[in-house]
Amino acid sequence: xxxPLMEYLPPVQQQTMHGAxxxxxxxxxxxxxxxxxxxxxxxxxxxxxxxxxxxxxxSTVLDAPMGTGRFVDAYARNKFRVYGLDRQPDMLAQAExxxxxxxxxxxxxxxxxxxxxxxADKSVDATLNIxxxxxxxxxxxxxxxxxxxxxxxxxxIWTARVANHSHARSRExxxxxxxxxxITRDVAGYTMDYRIMCAxxx
Ligand SMILES: C[S@@+](CC[C@H](N)C(=O)[O-])C[C@H]1O[C@@H](n2cnc3c(N)ncnc32)[C@H](O)[C@@H]1O
Numbered sequence: 001x002x003x004p005l006m007e008y009l010p011p012v013q014q015q016t017m018h019g020a021x022x023x024x025x026x027x028x029x030x031x032x033x034x035x036x037x038x039x040x041x042x043x044x045x046x047x048x049x050x051x052x053x054x055x056x057x058x059s060t061v062l063d064a065p066m067g068t069g070r071f072v073d074a075y076a077r078n079k080f081r082v083y084g085l086d087r088q089p090d091m092l093a094q095a096e097x098x099x100x101x102x103x104x105x106x107x108x109x110x111x112x113x114x115x116x117x118x119x120a121d122k123s124v125d126a127t128l129n130i131x132x133x134x135x136x137x138x139x140x141x142x143x144x145x146x147x148x149x150x151x152x153x154x155x156x157i158w159t160a161r162v163a164n165h166s167h168a169r170s171r172e173x174x175x176x177x178x179x180x181x182x183i184t185r186d187v188a189g190y191t192m193d194y195r196i197m198c199a200x201x202x
Contacts (some may be wrong), residue, residue, distance in 0.1 A: 020087075020135035023067070028090035031068045040190040044159060047187060047196050048130065049074045051157060059125040062151060064114045065132050069095025076102040083124065084109045085117055115143045119151045127151065129158040134167035141169050142177035145199075149181055156181070156199045163193045171195070 023031070035041045052061075052074045059080050063071060066084035068091055075082050082099075084107060086092050092109045099107045112118055114132055127148045133141050141160075148156045160169045175183060178199060185198035 023086075023088040024090040028068065028088060028094055031091070031094065032070070038190075040194065043190045044130070044196060045070065047189070048128070048157060051185070051198065052078060052080075055080075055126060055155070060123070062117065062119060062124045062127045062148075064117060064127065064129055065091070066095050066109070067091045067131070069098040070130075071128065072098040072102065072105075072107075075107075076105050081106040082108070083117075083119065085112050085114065087111060087113055115140060115147055117147055117151055121150055122153050123151055125153050126155040126157065129156070131159055133158065133160040133169045136169075138169060138173050141173060145174055145177035146179075149179065149199075154200060157197070159189065159194070159196050161194050165193065168193070171197070174199075 048071065052071065055078065057079045059078065060083075061075065061080050062083045062085065063069075064083075064085040065088075066086050069084065072082075072095065074080075082105070084092060084095050086095075089111050092111065096107075096109060099105050110118065114129060114136075129144060129148065132144070136144060145156070148158075158174075160171075160174070162168055162170050171183070171186065174197070180202055181199045182202050183197055184200045185196075187196050188194070189196050
């Protein structure tokens with residue numbers, strides 16, 4: 001990956017092929033094809049894209065983890081400027097390929113961690129944290145929420161399974177980490193227990 005917009009931090013040391021470390025090589029290459037027909041994916045895609053379309057043109061967003069860049073088309077049509085962060089370079093390579101389909105789109109990629117993004121305080125309008133909470137402990141989910149409040153000015157959008165699963169992370173867990181922000185949207189994804197949420201400053 002030698003795209004001029006790519007910026008690198010030292011790669012994380014743990015590169016296991018299971019758990020959250022599995023998203024490299026063939027898993028990254030086949031990520032979209034394996035998921036894009038699922039109701040979980042399509043419902044999530046529809047709701048989040050509709051929220052993105054309601055944001056002002058030219059907004060700056062942090063997508064963390066960006067994964068393969070599933071929202072790149074929405075970012076492009078809304079003329080968003082994008083920071084894409086993920087701990088797996090192979091996932092970001094897929095996202096970069098999508099960005100290249102939109103000449104002129106402003107995107108900066110970084111290999112890094114959602115709990116410590118390296119961005120300046122209040123440097124983006126909105127953040128997206130999609131399909132990450134199950135890979136973080138409850139305490140790490142709260143750490144991520146605090147980091148998003150630090151870097152975001154207007155909105156934090158995230159997904160979480162909130163009940164009836166070993167990796168469930170409750171709405172209350174996230175609320176406890178909010179300070180001067182409140183949950184303004186909380187809608188069902190493909191099941192009642194899988195939520196798509198948005199927090200905004202009070
Ligand atoms: C299920 S994918 C979700 C990607 C994308 N948001 C989506 O909805 O398709 C999970 C992603 O989280 C990344 N990841 C896991 N732990 C991370 C962390 N602590 N910081 C940054 N990225 C992480 C993985 O590399 C993987 O790309």
